[in-house]
Amino acid sequence: MNATNIPAALSSALEARGYAALTPVQSEVTADEAIGRDLLVSAQTGSGKTVAFGLAIAGQLLTDDQLPQPGAPLALVIAPTRELALQVAKELTWLYADARIATCVGGMDPSRERRALNHGAHIVVGTPGRLRDHVERGALNLSQIRAAVLDEADEMLDMGFRDDLEALLDQTPAERRTLLFSATLPKTIVALARKYQRDALRISTVSEQRGHGDITYRAVTVSPSEIEHAVINLLRFYEAETAILFCATRDNVRHLHAGLVERGFAAVALSGEHSQNERNHALQALRDRRARVCVATDVAARGIDLPTLSLVVHVELPRDAEVLQHRSGRTGRAGKKGTAVLLVPYPRRRRVEMMLRGARIAAEWGEVPTAEAIRAKDRERLLERLLAPVEVDEDDQALAAELLAQRSAEEIAAAFVAAQRASLPAPEELSDRAPEDRQKAHRPGFDDVVWFRMNVGRRQNADPRWVLPLLCRRGHVTKAEIGAIRIGAMETQFQVPSALAGRFAAAVRASANADGEDESGVRIEPMQGAPAPMRGGPGGAGGPPQRRYQAQRTPRPRR
Known part of the structure; x- marks a missing residue:
């Protein structure tokens, strides 16, 4: 431990907490060349950042190893979300046992926060909007700030807090220290650093491999219609002490949470629709083991630190590699091992492979665990x-x-x-045979059929295990009412009994837009007569040339 530049009181706190050695980022920020300087730090989630900047600002807080009487705050820590701000305050509380730490976050009682600020504080931790509100109302005085810390600065800029951050920093003294902690360094962070930092020391402890060494990544292919069943089997297969499931929207969180509770899982939910009190109760249930599964959106899960969390499941795929790593970084912390599983719908495999390659993450591909x-x-x-x-x-x-x-x-x-x-929820029986294998023998009811075509084929990663559920969903039919399925290079052809063809076609039209496509760009239409044998050429069995299928970008959902 680099005890030379760490005050005795903080060294004692670290030892009492069980620290035998500092993490790389903690060592870097307490090195001789970092003392007293502005810092621009990029470090992985779970690397001990909070303790790192707590140690880094000791020189601005302590005089002769002592804290002064609480008054106007000496240090300001800004975090993107309530959960992260509260987690930061909790960490700093044990590191600075005698410090008065005030939290100012959205969703909490602002009058109580104002009373705490009025009684004086050494450190103020909060979210940008609530901190700015207190400044503008005269409850928060930033004139004595000696150190300002921006935790997960890249996320705060992505979430649209740039104006709030600049308004807060403009209220602090020009001679303060400014510490920027960011997982990545996009141009917006560099511009912010250039404006508010002086001769900043650049520190990076992000490994070249980018993924955590303590996290095992697995990618599991699944039919889009069986994602919820896949989640159940993953939870049952790993039986993690604590697991977190990431969804894209609050509606999906609500739906999946209800399904898991119905199946007998001890689960809690975290999303933007939950109050701070509800979130606190959910996190406490996870910490005291009354719940083992947390279903959450990205924003709600920021700042969650659960020592027993060993499984992360990306139920809905992250929008990019950075979100992937941040989600996965909830596990594999403090030297413990963790597993991150991506549920990959068959048509999205190519996109996921590209994302993993770009992130330099080696994932093991496989299937959903079977009931056996x-x-x-x-x-x-x-x-x-x-x-x-x-x-x-x-x-x-x-x-x-x-x-x-x-x-x-x-x-x-x-x-x-x-x-x-x-006492264990029963595993799910997933489809174990491809639809095309079930169509080899003649089946009663398919003597008189109508052939339909769909504008995706092998070149667009069409797979019978997701084609069949898609047809059932779009056409309002059962699996038993779909006949032979032929997947060509650029299109897929399939049979529907003539007695059902009209109803099937009407249901497909009702679920399509003006161009005859669904939201993913898939078009289904009847064919004239029986198709010619497929030869794998463009356009399939004599039909018009089909454009390459691409998943349409959808507006970013509310979280």
Whole structure:
């Protein structure tokens, strides 16, 4: 530990917390060349950033290893979200045991925050909007600030807080220290640093591999219609002490959370529609093990730090590599191992492969765990748990003797195993055979059929395991009502019984736009007569040339 530049009080706090050595970013910010300078730091999530900037600003807070009487704040820490701000305040509280730390975040009682500020504080931690509101109302005096810290500055700029940040920094003394912590350094961060920092020392502890070394990445292909079942099987396969599931919108969080609770999972939800009080209760349930699964949006999950979190599932794909890494970085922290799983709908595989390549993340590709694989895992875990040595008291031994007097050891063991299995949600049986395999033999009801075509084929990654659910959803039919499916190079052809063809076509038209396509650009239309054999050329069986299928960009959803 670089104890030379760390005050004794903080060294004692670190030792009491179990720190045997500083993390790389903590060592860098306390090195001789960093003392007293503005810092521009890029570090991975989970690398100990909060403690790092807590140590870095010690020189601005302490005099002769002592804090002055609380008054106008000496340090300002700005974070993008309520959860992250509260987490930062919690970390600084144990690092600076005698400091008075005030939090100012949206969703909390502003009058209580104003009273806390009025009583004086050494450090103020908050979100940009709420901090600016207190400044403009005269409740927060920034004239004595000696150090300003912007945590996850790139996220704050992405979220549109630039004006708030500049308004806050403009209220602080020009001679203050400014510490910018950012996972990435886009042009907007560089411009902000140039405007508000002087001779800043650039520090980077982000590895060249970019993904966390303690995180195992897995990509699992799945039919779009079976994503929720895939989530259930992943949770059952890994049986993580704590898991977080990322969705894109609050509606999807609500739907998935309800489905998991119905299936018997102890789950909580975090999204923009939940009050701060509800979020606090949800996080506490995860910390005290009353809940094991958290379903969340990206914004709601920022700042979550759960030591037992070992599984992250990207239920809906992140919009880019940075979001992927930030989500995944909720696990694999402080030297612990974690697993991040991406659920990849079949038509999105190419896009995900490109994103992983760009992020220099090596992911292991595979399928959703089957019910058989889950039952095998359950057996391993149950045997391990039952064969582990245990200490029993006299009451336990007496009860065991009474049971053995009435039942055989095999009967007791079987009853115990059954009880253990009954407490576990049942795994899902996913589609294990491609639709085309089921169409090889003649099926009753398909003597008189109408052929339809769809404008995606092998070159657009069309896969029978997602084609069939798509047809059922668009045409309001069941799997049994779709006949043979032929996937060509540029289009897919399939059968619908003539008795259902009219209803199928009407349902498809109702779910399409003026161009006859759905929101993903997929067009379904009837063919004239039976198709010619496919030869893999453009346009399939004599139809018009089809454009390459591309998923349409949708507006960024509310979080």
